Amino acid sequence: MSTNNTLSFEERISMKLAELFTSFGYKKFKMSKFEEYDLYIENKSFLKSENIIAFNDPTGKLLALKPDVTLSIAKNTADRETEPRRLFYSENVYRVSGNMHEFKEIPQIGLEFIGEVDDYSLCEVLTIAKKALAVISDRYVLDISHMGLLIGLLEATGLPYAEREEITALIGTKNAHEIRRICNENGVAPDLCEKIVTLAGLYGSMDKILPLAEKLVVNDTTANAVNELKTICHILRADGSHNLNIDFSVVSDISYYNGITFRGFVENVPGCILSGGRYDNLLKKLGKTSGAVGFAVYMDLLSYLNKESGNFDADVLLIYDSTTPAEVVLSTVADLRAEGLRVFASTGECKNIKYKKIIRIGEEG
Amino acid sequence: MSNFINIALPKGRLGEKVYNLFEKLGYGCPALLENTRKLVFEDEQNGVRYFWVKPSDVAIYVETGVADVGVVGKDIILEQNPDVYELLDLGFGKCRMAVAGKKGEMLPLDRTVKVATKFPNIAKRHFASKSREIDIIKLNGSIELAPILGMADVIVDIVETGTTLKENNLEVYEDIVNISARFIANKTGFRFKTEEIELMKSKIEKEIAQ
Numbered sequence: 001m002s003t004n005n006t007l008s009f010e011e012r013i014s015m016k017l018a019e020l021f022t023s024f025g026y027k028k029f030k031m032s033k034f035e036e037y038d039l040y041i042e043n044k045s046f047l048k049s050e051n052i053i054a055f056n057d058p059t060g061k062l063l064a065l066k067p068d069v070t071l072s073i074a075k076n077t078a079d080r081e082t083e084p085r086r087l088f089y090s091e092n093v094y095r096v097s098g099n100m101h102e103f104k105e106i107p108q109i110g111l112e113f114i115g116e117v118d119d120y121s122l123c124e125v126l127t128i129a130k131k132a133l134a135v136i137s138d139r140y141v142l143d144i145s146h147m148g149l150l151i152g153l154l155e156a157t158g159l160p161y162a163e164r165e166e167i168t169a170l171i172g173t174k175n176a177h178e179i180r181r182i183c184n185e186n187g188v189a190p191d192l193c194e195k196i197v198t199l200a201g202l203y204g205s206m207d208k209i210l211p212l213a214e215k216l217v218v219n220d221t222t223a224n225a226v227n228e229l230k231t232i233c234h235i236l237r238a239d240g241s242h243n244l245n246i247d248f249s250v251v252s253d254i255s256y257y258n259g260i261t262f263r264g265f266v267e268n269v270p271g272c273i274l275s276g277g278r279y280d281n282l283l284k285k286l287g288k289t290s291g292a293v294g295f296a297v298y299m300d301l302l303s304y305l306n307k308e309s310g311n312f313d314a315d316v317l318l319i320y321d322s323t324t325p326a327e328v329v330l331s332t333v334a335d336l337r338a339e340g341l342r343v344f345a346s347t348g349e350c351k352n353i354k355y356k357k358i359i360r361i362g363e364e365g
Numbered sequence: 366m367s368n369f370i371n372i373a374l375p376k377g378r379l380g381e382k383v384y385n386l387f388e389k390l391g392y393g394c395p396a397l398l399e400n401t402r403k404l405v406f407e408d409e410q411n412g413v414r415y416f417w418v419k420p421s422d423v424a425i426y427v428e429t430g431v432a433d434v435g436v437v438g439k440d441i442i443l444e445q446n447p448d449v450y451e452l453l454d455l456g457f458g459k460c461r462m463a464v465a466g467k468k469g470e471m472l473p474l475d476r477t478v479k480v481a482t483k484f485p486n487i488a489k490r491h492f493a494s495k496s497r498e499i500d501i502i503k504l505n506g507s508i509e510l511a512p513i514l515g516m517a518d519v520i521v522d523i524v525e526t527g528t529t530l531k532e533n534n535l536e537v538y539e540d541i542v543n544i545s546a547r548f549i550a551n552k553t554g555f556r557f558k559t560e561e562i563e564l565m566k567s568k569i570e571k572e573i574a575q
Contacts, residue, residue, distance in 0.1 A: 268430070
């Protein structure tokens with residue numbers, strides 16, 4: 001019997017991901033199910049959903065079931081360690097999701113690099129993200145973006161925070177017509193407005209997009225962003241630029257993510273299955289000075305790929321009757337198992353399990 | 366399968382108008398016009414597969430990726446907030462979302478407002494932005510009846526010409542937002558059929574600019 005039969009599709013993927021992460025020197029980090037409620041309230045906009053399951057511990061302190069893992073890891077990592085920390089986790093998070101707006105337990109596997117983020121470590125995390133997607137499916141795309149371009153362009157508009165947030169959300173849905181409307185209503189210069197619209201629409205290979213991105217430079221923030229993106233893409237190209245795209249509609253909350261952000265997609269899974277980026281700003285908010293980059297894989301989405309339900313539950317349905325001594329049944333089961341077969345013993349036919357063949361023992365058999 | 370563009374169209378007038386536009390741009394599927402009860406139509410030559418779905422379900426079909434692209438009213442997008450790309454404003458199917466009530470009366474200021482609507486999320490957001498407390502009465506049709514019968518103070522609904530309101534002695538108190546048909550795409554579909562979808566988008570864009 002191979003492990004392929006005993007492990008579910010999700011378990012096999014999570015095992016392979018753990019192997020991949022450890023091969024790059026990442027260590028598993030096991031954390032408690034609960035966290036102090038305050039941590040999430042202070043960093044509300046970092047979370048994907050604002051709904052949190054909160055409860056009191058025996059002393060009356062308000063706790064929450066983790067809606068997110070990155071915050072806990074960032075909080076629990078000591079600052080300015082001389083050496084970088086490489087951690088991965090496999091945890092359940094609790095969030096409101098789906099159309100029914102109900103709390104769900106979502107299995108999530110992810111990885112965080114905390115420390116001095118240089119070109120190598122950034123590319124390491126991106127490479128692992130790419131390999132993680134390849135573990136999940138042959139048909140995948142990793143989309144890379146740099147928040148600096150958007151942040152820089154928004155700075156140049158001089159718009160207030162609310163409008164900046166609105167435009168950021170619209171970029172996420174590639175909604176050019178409403179970006180134009182907001183820019184018009186707020187008197188943003190037409191050429192600057194068109195640059196933001198272009199940013200929302202840019203999608204494709206590095207070779208196609210990088211030269212176009214250079215035309216969007218308006219200030220230091222945008223120039224630095226394009227330069228960093230160019231450097232990263234140049235390094236990643238050595239490992240093959242296939243399946244890597246640039247997409248500036250990959251936006252994350254601007255108050256936490258400051259540099260490279262990325263999303264992974266695989267065919268037949270609606271929405272992104274992998275999401276990550278550089279979040280130095282979060283650490284800054286937590287009073288730390290290190291940099292950090294990481295990503296999470298949403299394991300619940302794997303159900304879109306798992307088409308294994310047609311499998312058999314057992315190879316043999318072993319039917320015995322009342323005349324057969326238990327030890328005979330036991331030894332028959334042992335013999336069949338020794339042949340590598342999965343056996344389901346029963347006194348009659350079973351409708352609720354799928355088997356390949358029936359063997360009968362005893363007087364009637 | 367994967368080379369086809371899967372298109373979700375809203376049943377009804379809007380869907381037919383959109384189909385005529387798409388046909389003109391080379392995405393025809395003659396079988397669609399035959400009067401059958403079929404819901405899925407394919408045209409191998411043009412590489413398209415159409416689904417007729419309930420207008421309020423288009424965004425769901427696109428969000429789950431069964432359809433790569435679709436056309437849906439902005440009202441549905443605002444109400445359901447689906448995780449999709451909104452690539453184009455088609456500029457037709459124009460109407461507005463508005464608050465309306467009995468002619469000559471006003472929004473009550475001194476108590477909780479009873480609001481009858483098919484769009485509870487839009488109504489909630491609108492009144493929350495004005496710091497008003499409301500009770501939502503979710504209805505599925507004939508919204509205009511609610512204020513007439515005294516079930517609600519106001520309605521939040523789509524207003525096209527205003528004729529239905531007038532005939533029922535109602536009037537618009539305030540506009541919430543302008544509505545029109547939008548061309549939307551699934552986020553994963555967009556990545557694996559980028560060329561096809563971008564080509565389709567640019568063809569539509571050129572056509573509606575004229």
